[in-house]
Every structure is written in C-alpha cells, then in structure tokens.
Amino acid sequence: MAGLKALNINTPPEAEPHIYAEDDAAIYKAIFGGDGVSTIGQACKATVLSNNKVRIADGVLCVDGHMARIPYGEYEDCEIMNGQSGKNRNDIIVAKFETTGTGGIDTMTCEVIQGTAGETAVDPELTQDDIYAGGKVREYPLYRVKIEGLSITAVEKMFEVIPTSWILLNKINELSTRRITHTLLYYNADGTTGTFTLSDSVKNYDYIEIFYNSDVAGHKAPQKSIKLPTSQTVSSGDMLFDMTSFRMSSGDGTKMQLMNTILNVSGKTCKPETSRQINFGSTAGSVAWTVSNTPHHRVYRVVGYNYGS
Structure with a gap:
C-alpha cells in the first residue's frame, strides 16, 4: 500500500503525474460534505417548460466530492417521455457521476431516470455507489417529476442545499447573540x-x-414539569397543561394509579380542573376510571421563557 499521499507539494519535472481528480474530490467532500447543491446562483432551480421538458437553471453541485456546474446564464433541458392516459409515473432527474476507476476517465451528466407507469407511481431505483471507496457510478437525485396521465403535475426538489461558509458564519453569529x-x-x-x-x-x-x-x-417537592409554547392554545385562547403522574396506590403494591389533572391557564389566572384517575387492580377486569372534585396535583412554580431575536 502506498500510504500517505502528498497533494500540495512540488515534485521534480521528470516525476510522473500523481494528482488525480479523485484527490481533489476527496478534499471537496471533506469541505462540502458529499452530495448537495450550493446556494450560489439559482441553485439549479427547476422550471417546467412543457409536459415533455424540465429546465434546470445555473448552479453548482457536488456528487460525492466531484464538482460540476451549470454556468451563469446557461441551463440544462431534461427531456421527459410522454405519460400514459390513466396511469401515473415518477421520473427522477439526477446528476450522474461515472468513472472507469482511479486515474481513468470520468463523466458527469444530468439525466432522467424514467419510472414505471402504473396505478400508483413509485420512484425508480438509483445507483448510488460510494465513489470515495472505489465505486464507479453515483446518481444523485435532483428532482422528482410527477406525471399523472399525460401531464406533469409537480416537480419536487430532492437535493440538499449546502450553505456557503459565509452563510454559516452569519448564522452562527446570529445564534450567538440570541439569549434565552x-x-x-x-x-x-x-x-x-x-x-x-x-x-x-x-x-x-x-x-x-x-x-x-x-x-x-x-x-x-416538584418531580415533574411540562413545557408548552404560548402559541399552543385551545379555541378559547387558554392554555391547557395536562399534568399526569403514576404511583403505587396501596401498601401491599397490589394496585397502581394513573392520575391526571388539567391546569387551565388564562392570562395570569391558573385554575386546576377535576382530577381523573384510573386504577389498575391485581385481577383482570378491575381497571376503572374514577373522578375527584378535588385536584390531586400540586403546582410549585411556574416559569416563563423568552427567546431573544
């Protein structure tokens, strides 16, 4: 085995070339993260031109570290085969990388993998070899084209959008300034x-x-807590907290109780409602609900949280 391979070094003029596309791909995969589409440009936006054509706009994409792009102002038109009346089909537009092996010939194309028409549309199978580990073919799905009868009814994005380092830095800075x-x-x-x-x-x-x-x-002392967003209300605008607990109800351990009390919170007022409990006896058929007019849950403290913008 060759072991460590230096990539950014100068070699003697007479030395054989030793840097291949897969070396650069390994670096890009380490930085970009494998498969995805960058946010720059139109990020490979899809537009339906007709029931037989979908256009992919400019953008930069990565397939297992191997980069490709549709230059600014250019596009890739994908031909969609005719649908069949009364049948449904899913076609997948993919970015396809194919290689003959280390130091060999590589190709990167945009292709349509046609599904099988039927009563229920299913996605066609894709080849997704691990190129870094020596695979030869990887088809990265970009869009699912849904065909019902003779018409394209939807084009669904399937790829991950990979933000640039500048976007990530801004997001980190934004999160770091937010205080709870x-x-x-x-x-x-x-x-x-x-x-x-x-x-x-x-x-x-x-x-x-x-x-x-x-x-x-x-x-x-409190042993449980329940946290709800204040946006989660019932039709009256009140918040309802479902307080529950589970305990052994008798000294010999032959019964268990599941207890429930609803706490109604409206503005500043907190009012517990009727408690309900279900008793689990030691014999079959002994399970029964009971109702108590006296709430059986104690509230010890209430805390409000705000998430800074």
Whole structure:
C-alpha cells in the first residue's frame, strides 16, 4: 500500500503525474460534505417548460466530492417521455457521476431516470455507489417529476442545499447573540392544588413551564414539569397543561394509579380542573376510571421563557 499521499507539494519535472481528480474530490467532500447543491446562483432551480421538458437553471453541485456546474446564464433541458392516459409515473432527474476507476476517465451528466407507469407511481431505483471507496457510478437525485396521465403535475426538489461558509458564519453569529431569558411567575414551597395567580400574563412569553407533583403520595417537592409554547392554545385562547403522574396506590403494591389533572391557564389566572384517575387492580377486569372534585396535583412554580431575536 502506498500510504500517505502528498497533494500540495512540488515534485521534480521528470516525476510522473500523481494528482488525480479523485484527490481533489476527496478534499471537496471533506469541505462540502458529499452530495448537495450550493446556494450560489439559482441553485439549479427547476422550471417546467412543457409536459415533455424540465429546465434546470445555473448552479453548482457536488456528487460525492466531484464538482460540476451549470454556468451563469446557461441551463440544462431534461427531456421527459410522454405519460400514459390513466396511469401515473415518477421520473427522477439526477446528476450522474461515472468513472472507469482511479486515474481513468470520468463523466458527469444530468439525466432522467424514467419510472414505471402504473396505478400508483413509485420512484425508480438509483445507483448510488460510494465513489470515495472505489465505486464507479453515483446518481444523485435532483428532482422528482410527477406525471399523472399525460401531464406533469409537480416537480419536487430532492437535493440538499449546502450553505456557503459565509452563510454559516452569519448564522452562527446570529445564534450567538440570541439569549434565552426566564422569569419566575409563581412560587409556592408547599405547592397548591387550588386556583392561583401569576405575576405576569403568559401572553408575554414564548414558553411556559409548570413544575408539579401528585399530592396523594405526600410529595413535598416538584418531580415533574411540562413545557408548552404560548402559541399552543385551545379555541378559547387558554392554555391547557395536562399534568399526569403514576404511583403505587396501596401498601401491599397490589394496585397502581394513573392520575391526571388539567391546569387551565388564562392570562395570569391558573385554575386546576377535576382530577381523573384510573386504577389498575391485581385481577383482570378491575381497571376503572374514577373522578375527584378535588385536584390531586400540586403546582410549585411556574416559569416563563423568552427567546431573544
């Protein structure tokens, strides 16, 4: 085995050429990440020209590290075979890389892989060899062309858009400047099973988190929490928090209980509704729902979260 292969070095004029396209492809794959379409230009945008032609606009793409592009102002027209009346078909437009092997002849083309017409359209199979590992053919799907009867009804993007390093840097900077802030809206060391009032309306926050526990087992501290976005409301505009707990209900461990209490939150007011529980007995047929007018979940604290812009 040859082992380490230097790529960016000068060699004597009489030395045999030793840098191949697959060497550059390995570098591009390490940077670009394999398959994808860059954001530059029109990013290989597809336009349906007729029921037999789809045009691919300019852009840069990568197939397992091997780069290709449709230059600015140019395009690639893909011919779509006629559909059949009463039948459906999926064709796939691919970027196809093919090689004869290391140091051999490579080709990169844009082709249409035709599906089989039938009552239900299915995608045709593609060849997707690992070129880096010595494969010879890789077909990277760009678009799914859906044909119903004689007409193209949709062209669906199948490729990943790979952002440039500048876009990624801007995104990182944007995320690094966003801060999550939280506000304690309610606190009760002993917890409460009754109606209580928050220090501020939930409408002023992005998320609300409720800390609670079942009071039946004598717990004196929150062991569970539920977090919901304030956009998640019922038709009345209120938020509903589904507080649940599971416990052994008797000393001999022959019964288990699943308990549920709905906490209705409207603005600053938090009101627990009727508790329901289901008892699982030790014998078949002993499962039954029961209802309690006294809520059996204690709320200890409520926290509001805001995500900075």
